[in-house]
Amino acid sequence: MSQTRDLLVASATRIFSDLCTRATLEAADEGAWPEGLWSALDSTGIAAASRSEPRGGAGAEMTDLCALARAAGYWALPVPLVETWLAEQMLAAAHLPPVTGPVTVGPVMRRDAVQLTRDPAGWTLRGVLHRVPWARHATALVLVADSPEGARTLVLKDMPAVTEGWNLAREPRDSLRFEGCRIPDECVGAAGAGMGRPELYFRGALFRSQQMAGAMERVLELTVAYAKERVQFGRPIGKFQAVQQQIAALASQVAASSAAAEAAAEANSDVLARFEIAAAKARIGEAVATVAEVGHQVHAAMGFTHEHSLHRSTRRLWGWRDEFGTEADWQAWVGAVAASVGGEQLWTYVVASRKPDVGPPLP
Amino acid sequence: MLTSFSLSSLEMPSHLQSLREEVRDFLQTQLAAGSYAREPSGWDRYDAAFSRKVAERGWIGMTWPRRYGGHERTSLERYVVTEELLAAGAPVRAHWLADRQFGPLLLAVGSEAQKRDYLPKIAAGECYVCVGMSEPDSGSDLASIRTRADPVKDGWRINGRKVWTSYAHKAHIMNLFARTAVFDPKDRHTGVTQFIVPLDSSGISIRPIINLAGDHDFNEVVFDDVFVPVGNVIGAVGQGWQQVSGELAHERAGSERWLNAYGVLVHLLQNVGTAPERHSAQTIGRLVSHLWTLHRMSFSLAGLLNQGITPQVEAALVKDLGNQFDQDIPEGARAVLQEEDRAGLASNDRFNAMLDRALLYAPSYPIRGGTREILRGIIARGLGLR
Numbered sequence: 001m002s003q004t005r006d007l008l009v010a011s012a013t014r015i016f017s018d019l020c021t022r023a024t025l026e027a028a029d030e031g032a033w034p035e036g037l038w039s040a041l042d043s044t045g046i047a048a049a050s051r052s053e054p055r056g057g058a059g060a061e062m063t064d065l066c067a068l069a070r071a072a073g074y075w076a077l078p079v080p081l082v083e084t085w086l087a088e089q090m091l092a093a094a095h096l097p098p099v100t101g102p103v104t105v106g107p108v109m110r111r112d113a114v115q116l117t118r119d120p121a122g123w124t125l126r127g128v129l130h131r132v133p134w135a136r137h138a139t140a141l142v143l144v145a146d147s148p149e150g151a152r153t154l155v156l157k158d159m160p161a162v163t164e165g166w167n168l169a170r171e172p173r174d175s176l177r178f179e180g181c182r183i184p185d186e187c188v189g190a191a192g193a194g195m196g197r198p199e200l201y202f203r204g205a206l207f208r209s210q211q212m213a214g215a216m217e218r219v220l221e222l223t224v225a226y227a228k229e230r231v232q233f234g235r236p237i238g239k240f241q242a243v244q245q246q247i248a249a250l251a252s253q254v255a256a257s258s259a260a261a262e263a264a265a266e267a268n269s270d271v272l273a274r275f276e277i278a279a280a281k282a283r284i285g286e287a288v289a290t291v292a293e294v295g296h297q298v299h300a301a302m303g304f305t306h307e308h309s310l311h312r313s314t315r316r317l318w319g320w321r322d323e324f325g326t327e328a329d330w331q332a333w334v335g336a337v338a339a340s341v342g343g344e345q346l347w348t349y350v351v352a353s354r355k356p357d358v359g360p361p362l363p
Numbered sequence: 364m365l366t367s368f369s370l371s372s373l374e375m376p377s378h379l380q381s382l383r384e385e386v387r388d389f390l391q392t393q394l395a396a397g398s399y400a401r402e403p404s405g406w407d408r409y410d411a412a413f414s415r416k417v418a419e420r421g422w423i424g425m426t427w428p429r430r431y432g433g434h435e436r437t438s439l440e441r442y443v444v445t446e447e448l449l450a451a452g453a454p455v456r457a458h459w460l461a462d463r464q465f466g467p468l469l470l471a472v473g474s475e476a477q478k479r480d481y482l483p484k485i486a487a488g489e490c491y492v493c494v495g496m497s498e499p500d501s502g503s504d505l506a507s508i509r510t511r512a513d514p515v516k517d518g519w520r521i522n523g524r525k526v527w528t529s530y531a532h533k534a535h536i537m538n539l540f541a542r543t544a545v546f547d548p549k550d551r552h553t554g555v556t557q558f559i560v561p562l563d564s565s566g567i568s569i570r571p572i573i574n575l576a577g578d579h580d581f582n583e584v585v586f587d588d589v590f591v592p593v594g595n596v597i598g599a600v601g602q603g604w605q606q607v608s609g610e611l612a613h614e615r616a617g618s619e620r621w622l623n624a625y626g627v628l629v630h631l632l633q634n635v636g637t638a639p640e641r642h643s644a645q646t647i648g649r650l651v652s653h654l655w656t657l658h659r660m661s662f663s664l665a666g667l668l669n670q671g672i673t674p675q676v677e678a679a680l681v682k683d684l685g686n687q688f689d690q691d692i693p694e695g696a697r698a699v700l701q702e703e704d705r706a707g708l709a710s711n712d713r714f715n716a717m718l719d720r721a722l723l724y725a726p727s728y729p730i731r732g733g734t735r736e737i738l739r740g741i742i743a744r745g746l747g748l749r
Contacts, residue, residue: 224746224747224748227748228747228748238743238748239748239749241736241740243748244739244740244743244748244749245736245739245740245743247742247743247746247748248683248738248739248740248742248743248746249683249739251680251742251746252680252683252684252742255660255677255680255684256653256656256657256660256684259656259659259660259663260652260655260656260659262659263655263656263659275655276655278652279651279652279655279656280652280656282648282649282652283652283653283655283656286649286652327649328645330648330652331644331645331646331648331649331652332641332644332645332648333644333648334647334648334649334651334652335639335643335644335645335646335647335648335649335651336638336639336644336648337648337651338632338647338648338651339632339635339636339637339638339639339644339647340637340638341632342632342633342637343628343629343630343631343632343633344629344633346628346629346632346651347450347451347625347629348387350651350654350655350658351383351446351658353380
């Protein structure tokens with residue numbers, strides 16, 4: 001298992017590092033679609049990594065996907081890779097055939113819902129989705145919709161016009177409005193057969209946590225390198241204790257985030273480990289404030305420029321900590337779980353590798 | 364990239380889970396028999412009778428060779444046992460230092476005679492150790508110590524003064540740090556030697572230093588021409604600094620660095636009910652997410668120790684985060700259960716006593732075992748900044 005992962009991470013890292021160039025990231029910031037990067041991910045099977053072997057993919061496990069997501073976060077990968085994996089997981093759960101990416105998913109907001117109804121002419125979709133990741137560049141959208149018989153997964157292959165929006169990292173986060181959009185029968189899964197909105201939300205939080213942990217590694221690396229090379233008062237600023245203490249505090253937060261990300265990834269190898277996902281998103285989301293603050297403080301004015309690459313990581317961190325639940329949302333969820341478990345049982349619960357699945361459906 | 368620190372993943376072998384259950388059963392039995400209760404001071408209580416019971420279960424000297432009274436188990440097994448004992452607030456302070464760092468130190472650099480003389484007694488829960496490092500003018504700057512050991516016939520003569528020596532008044536021996544060569548400012552880390560000093564040696568006087576909570580934990584230990592035989596040198600003369608660096612990784616890596624205020628969280632949850640309002644849930648959930656992360660980090664460190672790696676930088680990271688957690692728990696708890704709520708608690712409710720103790724002891728955590736500033740300096744060195 002870990003060999004497969006090492007191999008996947010190695011080949012993905014090669015692609016990420018070769019193709020996530022400064023020019024590509026700048027162009028993506030301006031709205032360009034990095035076709036070369038996506039074709040590389042597509043042709044190497046990385047885009048389809050979450051597909052099982054019978055469905056024509058590499059059959060990567062969640063731990064493998066999470067390791068790749070951390071690498072993607074580290075390189076600030078400007079494409080919907082984790083969204084494409086999520087879409088495939090939704091399709092597989094609903095027994096719908098795979099679709100070629102880039103694909104995105106919805107709803108990603110807790111308050112958004114779309115309705116699927118059937119009349120003699122077929123299926124009709126209504127509703128509004130906000131902040132759908134990368135929708136304008138996606139070839140398809142995989143959705144969980146409410147139908148009178150229960151939740152259904154569906155795939156929308158004719159993407160409607162979107163209202164463009166962005167997160168703080170200038171990653172596309174678009175709104176879509178469906179007013180009686182027709183969906184062919186073969187694109188709609190059976191009622192109750194798919195993933196459900198809460199599970200999509202948890203999985204989204206898991207992937208964003210991994211991406212954040214990767215981006216934090218980058219911030220730490222950039223910050224240490226800069227502290228070693230920037231000279232003031234006749235020596236590198238990293239030689240000053242005041243600066244060292246700050247960077248050490250940053251490193252502690254990064255180490256905690258990496259540990260939380262890995263623990264959550266491993267807990268999810270077969271069943272959805274909701275507590276671990278929640279605790280990781282809470283812990284890592286909280287760490288973003290210190291990581292970004294210290295990273296920028298050490299880089300000073302240089303890090304505040306468009307020219308310097310630090311903001312490609314810190315803006316993503318600021319964007320991702322708010323997506324699929326803020327740290328405050330997840331802290332409240334974890335707190336509700338702890339309260340229902342109770343003081344005497346808390347320890348047993350927290351250290352157990354398989355936990356009773358308690359807690360509300362959504363944070 | 365992606366691996367600045369070696370805190371990577373670990374499989375959880377299933378026998379560790381059954382070991383956890385074993386420790387929990389033991390604790391349940393002891394609790395029911397009244398041999399301990401969860402107290403505000405948590406695991407930080409000296410109880411020789413309890414330590415002997417822990418020893419009878421084979422849970423002291425767990426990783427040491429059998430020929431020295433050990434049990435040849437893994438560092439991960441030791442980690443699981445200690446974590447369960449600490450989380451339950453079991454009174455394990457008496458044997459703690461001996462088990463955690465003195466035993467491993469002797470195994471690493473001690474003489475055969477020292478191992479035979481001390482390890483079996485420690486593993487039996489009958490020999491307790493304190494650490495003589497700090498002095499009135501030497502805290503973080505350990506290399507500047509002035510307590511001297513001068514060579515005499517068949518041994519060494521010690522003169523000087525140690526302070527902040529926890530439980531010197533109850534321990535049997537001190538692991539003493541003393542200067543055996545003149546301080547060289549150009550080579551600060553030489554000329555220091557570690558000694559085993561029986562605390563009943565003639566010339567030793569031990570005086571209490573009462574802490575701000577009114578407790579007697581600290582002592583001042585004065586050495587006035589104290590003789591120790593030549594066989595009491597630990598490791599090599601002059602190599603004390605190098606030896607202690609490895610010892611400190613053991614000292615800093617464990618769950619005792621973040622399980623000091625845990626009892627507050629237990630009693631807080633007992634008081635907020637099963638459905639706290641959002642803000643309280645958020646405060647509690649933040650603490651629990653940290654608890655879960657620290658557990659993971661310490662467990663990974665135990666895995667590194669198990670592989671024979673001495674993770675000094677990683678241990679410093681965990682201690683730094685853990686100390687903060689021990690301070691965050693009482694702060695969070697007082698925000699959730701406020702003065703008015705606390706005043707209304709039943710007189711037999713332990714929450715208030717737990718909170719008071721945690722608040723009074725909070726300043727001590729980022730000081731003992733290496734200050735926050737020293738730890739962050741170690742981390743910075745690990746990052747190549749120094």
